[in-house]
Amino acid sequence: MSDTNAHPAPTRVSQSSATTLLPLMREATRELHTAAERSGIYRALLTGHAELRGYTLLLRNLEPVYGALERELAASHKLSALVPTVLYRSAALVSDLETLVGPQWRDTLPELPASIAYVDRLKAVAREAPARLIAHVYTRYLGDLAGGRMLHDKVRRQLGTAAEGLAYFAFAGHADPTPLAVELRQGIEIAGAAVASWPAIIEEACTAFRLTIALSTAVQVAAGDGRDSMP
Numbered sequence: 001m002s003d004t005n006a007h008p009a010p011t012r013v014s015q016s017s018a019t020t021l022l023p024l025m026r027e028a029t030r031e032l033h034t035a036a037e038r039s040g041i042y043r044a045l046l047t048g049h050a051e052l053r054g055y056t057l058l059l060r061n062l063e064p065v066y067g068a069l070e071r072e073l074a075a076s077h078k079l080s081a082l083v084p085t086v087l088y089r090s091a092a093l094v095s096d097l098e099t100l101v102g103p104q105w106r107d108t109l110p111e112l113p114a115s116i117a118y119v120d121r122l123k124a125v126a127r128e129a130p131a132r133l134i135a136h137v138y139t140r141y142l143g144d145l146a147g148g149r150m151l152h153d154k155v156r157r158q159l160g161t162a163a164e165g166l167a168y169f170a171f172a173g174h175a176d177p178t179p180l181a182v183e184l185r186q187g188i189e190i191a192g193a194a195v196a197s198w199p200a201i202i203e204e205a206c207t208a209f210r211l212t213i214a215l216s217t218a219v220q221v222a223a224g225d226g227r228d229s230m231p
Helices: 021-028 030-037 040-047 052-075 090-100 113-128 130-159 178-193 199-222
Strands: none
Touching: 021 030, 021 130, 021 178, 021 199, 030 040, 030 199, 040 052, 040 130, 040 199, 052 090, 052 113, 052 130, 052 199, 113 130, 113 199, 130 178, 130 199
């Protein structure tokens, strides 16, 4: 599944046909979302076939992605309040990597080209069309809130990971992440309402899912599977 041209095409949407941004992004990315869940390391995690190396390699390659996104959000006077800092994941990823791999995790696990490409895209978007970062907020943080609890349980069972190695799935002071998800959805809608044109943001959400699929597949290959895990 490394050929991005094989991914489902996004559903075409019209800004005039809906009153809010979120339903449009959700509909446009529906098939890509499913493809992401069926790709690479994510499929392995969801079907109970992941190993510790693959999981830690995923964390290692997500850390620079979240780091770049969070730096760009913090630097934007328009978007800095969009994501509550409790949702920021880069520090949690570092904590998990230090617990599961050790302080030398950057040397032990490689940063893959798919992760570098993801980071480069975030930097380009922040520089050229920062409103598109809304799409990456939608893809990453709402995904964490929606699927984090399920992945937490699967990782704990599959890999025997103790709580101190599962910070990625924990949101300080929020045992139930539902209120955070509600707050983030509201923030996305408010930010979207301030943007003149939604199609670019919707297109970027599709790009974000394609980057996620490419990263997931690359991690699984680098971890030693060597196969595309799509059926």
